[in-house]
Amino acid sequence: MIEVRELSKHYGERLAINALNFSVKKGEVVGFLGPNGAGKSTTMKIITGYMAPSSGSVTVAGFDVFEDPIEVKRRIGYLPETPPVYHDMYVGDYLRFVANLKGCDRTRLTGLVNSALEKTGLQDVRGRLIGNLSKGFKQRVGLAQALVSDPEILILDEPTVGLDPKQVAEMRQLIRTLKGQHTIVLSTHILPEVQASCDKVIIINSGKIVAENSLEGLSKQMSSGGGHSISVRVRRNQEVIVRGLSSVPGVRATTNMGNFIEVQTDGDETTVERVAGYVVQQGAGLLELRVQALALEDIFIKLTSTETAH
Amino acid sequence: MRAIFTIAWKDLKALLTNPLFYVIGGMCTVLWSYTYMRSLLEFAERSRMFAQPGMDSGPNIQNTVIMAHISLTNLLFIFVLPALTMRLLAEEKRMRTYDLLLTSPITATQIAVGKFFAGWGAAVALAGISLLYPLATRLVVSYPMGPLFSAYLGMILVAGAYVAVGLFASALTESIMLSVVLGLIFNILLWFISQGAGEGHFYTPVVEYLSLGQHFVGFIMGAVKLNSTVFLLSLITLFVFLTQRVVESSRWR
Ligand SMILES: Nc1ncnc2c1ncn2[C@@H]1O[C@H](COP(=O)(O)OP(=O)(O)O)[C@@H](O)[C@H]1O
Numbered sequence: 218m219i220e221v222r223e224l225s226k227h228y229g230e231r232l233a234i235n236a237l238n239f240s241v242k243k244g245e246v247v248g249f250l251g252p253n254g255a256g257k258s259t260t261m262k263i264i265t266g267y268m269a270p271s272s273g274s275v276t277v278a279g280f281d282v283f284e285d286p287i288e289v290k291r292r293i294g295y296l297p298e299t300p301p302v303y304h305d306m307y308v309g310d311y312l313r314f315v316a317n318l319k320g321c322d323r324t325r326l327t328g329l330v331n332s333a334l335e336k337t338g339l340q341d342v343r344g345r346l347i348g349n350l351s352k353g354f355k356q357r358v359g360l361a362q363a364l365v366s367d368p369e370i371l372i373l374d375e376p377t378v379g380l381d382p383k384q385v386a387e388m389r390q391l392i393r394t395l396k397g398q399h400t401i402v403l404s405t406h407i408l409p410e411v412q413a414s415c416d417k418v419i420i421i422n423s424g425k426i427v428a429e430n431s432l433e434g435l436s437k438q439m440s441s442g443g444g445h446s447i448s449v450r451v452r453r454n455q456e457v458i459v460r461g462l463s464s465v466p467g468v469r470a471t472t473n474m475g476n477f478i479e480v481q482t483d484g485d486e487t488t489v490e491r492v493a494g495y496v497v498q499q500g501a502g503l504l505e506l507r508v509q510a511l512a513l514e515d516i517f518i519k520l521t522s523t524e525t526a527h
Numbered sequence: 528m529r530a531i532f533t534i535a536w537k538d539l540k541a542l543l544t545n546p547l548f549y550v551i552g553g554m555c556t557v558l559w560s561y562t563y564m565r566s567l568l569e570f571a572e573r574s575r576m577f578a579q580p581g582m583d584s585g586p587n588i589q590n591t592v593i594m595a596h597i598s599l600t601n602l603l604f605i606f607v608l609p610a611l612t613m614r615l616l617a618e619e620k621r622m623r624t625y626d627l628l629l630t631s632p633i634t635a636t637q638i639a640v641g642k643f644f645a646g647w648g649a650a651v652a653l654a655g656i657s658l659l660y661p662l663a664t665r666l667v668v669s670y671p672m673g674p675l676f677s678a679y680l681g682m683i684l685v686a687g688a689y690v691a692v693g694l695f696a697s698a699l700t701e702s703i704m705l706s707v708v709l710g711l712i713f714n715i716l717l718w719f720i721s722q723g724a725g726e727g728h729f730y731t732p733v734v735e736y737l738s739l740g741q742h743f744v745g746f747i748m749g750a751v752k753l754n755s756t757v758f759l760l761s762l763i764t765l766f767v768f769l770t771q772r773v774v775e776s777s778r779w780r
């Protein structure tokens with residue numbers, strides 16, 4: 218659906234994104250994850266045809282963004298970082314205006330506006346001035362604006378930024394309900410956002426892609442070779458078990474964490490088996506044994522901090 | 528066509544419902560009413576003098592009262608129209624709604640033309656208010672309508688030029704203040720360019736042709752000249768085109 222090839226953008230001397238390559242398939246929900254200033258907004262602005270890249274190409278549904286910008290823009294609903302709403306317009310009028318701009322079929326306008334209002338839960342404020350709405354509601358109007366033409370692709374730039382926790386939860390719920398109806402690319406600098414909504418994640422840092430994978434794939438990719446950590450909880454003889462476990466083959470280190478024992482292993486499954494067997498054999502009263510892959514949070518920090526180191 | 532209409536309609540509504548329009552309209556109305564009443568009274572006074580036996584023809588209401596009204600309106604427009612057009616693009620940029628326009632399936636030309644028509648519509652609404660004075664006068668004094676309409680045709684075209692210039696100024700900046708100041712400066716330059724024409728230089732006719740005032744006078748005198756109409760329409764087209772270039776260029780930054 219979206220093909221990005223060797224995409225670069227300079228702002229004057231500053232290189233904002235550097236030779237990005239990725240593709241988004243139809244129906245996917247892709248999270249574009251990276252710290253502030255990584256180049257997420259820049260990439261999205263280029264995909265939507267808002268601005269031209271310095272080099273590289275983007276095709277959307279087979280149309281080149283620079284040769285057929287109109288065809289591309291017809292297929293995209295875009296929520297920029299700041300919702301592009303007119304404070305002196307009424308919610309309903311505004312959505313109708315956007316649907317007209319997007320060139321929607323005139324006979325369907327009312328239906329489209331109603332359905333966008335309904336999807337975003339804005340029916341009750343359709344007659345209110347946008348300028349008088351709260352930030353969360355303005356953001357929803359921004360999302361309704363992106364949705365109103367029922368586009369194939371939704372591009373949402375940090376849709377939850379600046380909202381309070383309740384509004385964040387609502388916005389995420391809203392995005393989940395859109396899954397399956399649109400191909401969605403959303404950017405964020407916070408991880409739970411991706412975990413809450415996305416199938417696939419592209420991690421970008423300092424203008425380069427540092428990882429691109431499904432959520433589980435990414436965890437696997439990062440933990441392979443890196444080993445697992447196992448947390449073990451026992452009823453009795455914790456001290457003895459800590460000492461004993463360190464001599465089990467495959468175990469690299471053990472730490473007594475008080476409530477539980479943290480065991481670093483080589484990542485092999487037979488090691489897990491041996492650890493479990495040892496604890497049971499000692500009759501220490503095994504309460505819990507959990508294998509932890511590297512959490513996404515750690516991956517994110519690892520990937521983005523190593524890159525910025527130079 | 529539809530995109531132009533969509534933008535023009537939205538912006539015209541925004542302009543006409545903005546309190547600023549009523550402040551401007553109100554101020555103009557106060558000024559018009561005051562000066563119009565004064566020149567009417569003056570005219571009545573002088574007519575009485577001329578009505579003495581032995582005098583042949585009295586002053587003509589057209590050349591005194593109405594022409595003064597039209598010149599005043601034009602002068603007001605130079606200052607007032609940039610204040611109406613200042614928001615057209617600068618505000619879109621400031622509020623980031625520009626992003627919506629630039630990512631919608633419409634061209635920069637449609638944006639520029641739609642915005643121009645919105646501004647022009649608001650200017651025509653103001654001109655319409657000023658037309659009420661001469662029309663009301665006709666209820667009591669009869670005078671030929673032809674020159675009045677040619678003068679208003681001219682005024683609408685000249686107002687179109689001010690609007691196009693103001694729109695261009697608005698395209699250049701995010702700041703509404705700067706936008707209005709730029710528009711004012713451009714308008715004044717256009718109006719007074721003929722001052723630099725001098726006399727007898729090889730460029731004198733060219734500069735005179737480029738002067739807005741020179742063409743407007745023709746319309747006021749009751750002549751709808753083709754070359755003046757063409758000049759004003761080209762001026763409008765030029766500035767709408769320049770606006771289009773600025774909008775288009777924002778993609779390349
Ligand atoms: N209009 C601009 N002019 C100059 N530099 C910019 C501009 N927009 C963004 N940048 C720079 O480009 C880099 C990427 O920015 P951006 O794409 O906004 O990142 P993100 O959305 O991931 O926070 C940043 O270093 C930022 O400072």
Ligand SMILES: [Mg+2]
Pocket residue numbers: 254257258259298374375
């Ligand atoms: Mg950003």
